[in-house]
Amino acid sequence: MMVGLHYRPLWLAIGYALVAATAWGSLTPVPPEWAFALGDKVLHGATYALLTFWFGQIYRGAVAQLLLVVAFSVFGVLLEVGQAYSSAYRHFDLADAGASAAGAILAWGLLRTAIGSALTRLDGWLAERANGRV
Structure with a gap:
């Protein structure tokens, strides 16, 4: 279930930029x-917590958020596989993949707290300011 966000395209663009930055940072030749x-x-852990938490605020349903945890955990494994082929200085590290999955799971838990709706509140606040309702 998606939340009715006023600036959803912006929030998604920021999220996709975070995903791209994660991929770039994971595959650069020298760590x-x-x-x-x-x-x-x-x-x-922090990176995958951020990614899952960010998208989990846009896709609010419990099933969607659980799918995000799985998707970002798989993304972490795929980037680890990519690291094995990206340079002589990188390698696959199962502990890194585990830390990524742990971060995604942590975010899933945080989404169930009061801070899990921070983006919705920010979006509403920005929309009020843009409409002159201060």
């Missing part, structure tokens, strides 16, 4: 260096 152990796992 970034991390200042602390497991830094890349934290990044994987």
